[in-house]
Amino acid sequence: MSNYPLSYKLSWLPRFLKPSLGGDSSGFAPMAETLMDPPPKRTVRLAFVGDISAVANRRAPDCDPAIKALLGSADLVIGNCESPVVDRPSAVLGTKLGTHHAMSERFLVEALAAVGIVHERLVLSLANNHVLDQGVAGFDETVAALKRLGIRTIGLVAGGPVQPAKVGPLRVGLAAFTLWRNADADLFAGRVSTDSDAERWPRGLDLLCAVPHWDWEFRHFPRAGTRALARRLAGQGVGLIAGHHAHVVQPVERIGGTVVAYGLGDFLGTALARQPWPGRIGGIFVADVSADAETRGVVASYRLYAFVRLRDGDHERLAPVEGLEGRMHEKVVGRLGAFFPSPLVGEGGSAR
Numbered sequence: 001m002s003n004y005p006l007s008y009k010l011s012w013l014p015r016f017l018k019p020s021l022g023g024d025s026s027g028f029a030p031m032a033e034t035l036m037d038p039p040p041k042r043t044v045r046l047a048f049v050g051d052i053s054a055v056a057n058r059r060a061p062d063c064d065p066a067i068k069a070l071l072g073s074a075d076l077v078i079g080n081c082e083s084p085v086v087d088r089p090s091a092v093l094g095t096k097l098g099t100h101h102a103m104s105e106r107f108l109v110e111a112l113a114a115v116g117i118v119h120e121r122l123v124l125s126l127a128n129n130h131v132l133d134q135g136v137a138g139f140d141e142t143v144a145a146l147k148r149l150g151i152r153t154i155g156l157v158a159g160g161p162v163q164p165a166k167v168g169p170l171r172v173g174l175a176a177f178t179l180w181r182n183a184d185a186d187l188f189a190g191r192v193s194t195d196s197d198a199e200r201w202p203r204g205l206d207l208l209c210a211v212p213h214w215d216w217e218f219r220h221f222p223r224a225g226t227r228a229l230a231r232r233l234a235g236q237g238v239g240l241i242a243g244h245h246a247h248v249v250q251p252v253e254r255i256g257g258t259v260v261a262y263g264l265g266d267f268l269g270t271a272l273a274r275q276p277w278p279g280r281i282g283g284i285f286v287a288d289v290s291a292d293a294e295t296r297g298v299v300a301s302y303r304l305y306a307f308v309r310l311r312d313g314d315h316e317r318l319a320p321v322e323g324l325e326g327r328m329h330e331k332v333v334g335r336l337g338a339f340f341p342s343p344l345v346g347e348g349g350s351a352r
Contacts (some may be wrong), residue, residue: 002129002182008216015218016271019248019278021338023221028251031340032303035259040290040300044168046209047074048242048285049267051082052111052124054103056269058314060110066320067307068116070284076167077117078174078211080244081124081153082270084131084138085145091134098272100133105145111268115318119150123165125176127155127193128213128244132183139191154211155193162201162208169291173205175238178213180245196229198236206297207289209240215263217247218279220339222262227253234258240299242285247271249283251339252304259299261285269309269316277328278335280309282318306336 047070071077083101085108094100112119124146132139146153154163155176162173177193188194196212210233215226222230222243230241234255241260243250247270250263265282269275284305290298308324309316321332 001184003180003185012217016279017276019218019220019276021220023219024224025221025339027253028339028341029254029259031252031306031336032301033254034301036290036295036298036300040292040295042169042291043288043300044075044170044291045073046167046172046240046287046289047071047077048211048261048264048287049077049079050264050282051080051128051244051247051266051270052108052268053082053101053266053270054107054111054268055083055098055101055271056273056275056309057107057111057316060107060114061268061309061315062312062317063115064307064317064319064323067284067305067318070286070305072116074121074286076121076123076165076172078123078209078242079125079267080128080211080213081126081142081146082128082130082244084134085142086134086138087141089134090138094133101130101270102134102138105149109149123152123154123163123174125155125211125213125244126153127176127178127211129178129180129182131192132181132187136187136191157190157193161193161195162205164205170206170289170297171204172289173202173208174211175201175208176211176213178245180213196233198233198238201236203237207239207299208237209242210238212241212243213245214243215246215250217245219246220248220250220278220335222246222250226262230258230260230262231255234260239297240287248279249281249304249306249336252285252302257298259287259302261302261304266309274311277308277331281332281335282307282309304340306332308332
């Protein structure tokens with residue numbers, strides 16, 4: 001079945017109830033940095049969002065206009081499709097309990113419209129542990145639904161390890177893989193990418209981006225093995241890494257010219273409807289990439305925009321951190337400060 005260690009399984013519920021701040025805090029970067037001075041004359045904007053699921057939402061979320069405008073400013077948005085897109089779940093009991101994920105095509109369409117993401121500028125990874133929650137038929141239905149909606153996918157064996165995307169004048173390669181699975185290895189084999197060796201990925205692109213489903217859940221600091229994998233990918237030519245699976249926001253690290261956002265948390269709630277507040281913090285990682293001839297494909301600047309998913313009846317409301325009030329604002333800023341140097345929160349939930 002799954003490939004989780006026993007210690008991981010035993011720690012899931014305690015860490016879900018109280019996400020961990022234990023770990024190594026050395027070597028991490030601020031929430032925002034300008035890496036090229038003077039800045040390039042022309043850039044393209046990539047925006048990475050966290051896990052997308054319908055588990056915590058019976059209907060589409062409400063979205064603050066600042067977040068919607070931010071996503072609308074991106075030339076390409078990349079996220080993780082954590083729930084299979086099916087009309088009728090086959091794992092009925094598990095879906096009701098939330099252990100098996102599923103979302104309808106209608107929910108996905110309405111959710112994307114609510115947050116301002118147009119299908120033509122969206123790429124979704126299917127390389128995650130939940131992609132086969134509704135069986136092989138559900139997997140096939142998901143692939144077909146996203147193709148019908150005009151949403152590009154990555155992380156499938158059938159598409160090859162790297163999917164090229166034309167973003168303005170740049171050729172960007174997107175590679176997604178998962179280290180975790182909730183089903184037998186033979187079900188994932190031939191369907192979902194688990195290839196984390198960038199040495200085998202094609203070259204000749206302006207920028208190679210990795211979208212890994214890695215690390216352990218509900219831990220704000222990435223594990224040593226995760227950081228080692230990030231260093232290996234950077235050494236193999238990957239210039240930008242944006243990770244998923246932890247379900248909480250994790251730090252950013254610079255490894256030479258490579259920028260790594262270890263974990264963006266959830267974009268739409270993937271666990272129970274009532275979730276402890278640290279798990280409700282999410283991040284939108286925005287990278288402006290040079291399109292100038294001399295520095296083509298170099299990350300010129302990045303910024304992690306923090307937001308919070310607030311419960312609003314049968315759905316969630318996405319709000320920038322500076323829109324929070326009182327104790328909740330203090331707690332969220334304090335939590336971000338535990339793993340980001342100087343996490344000053346300003347317009348649009350950004351660090352400045």
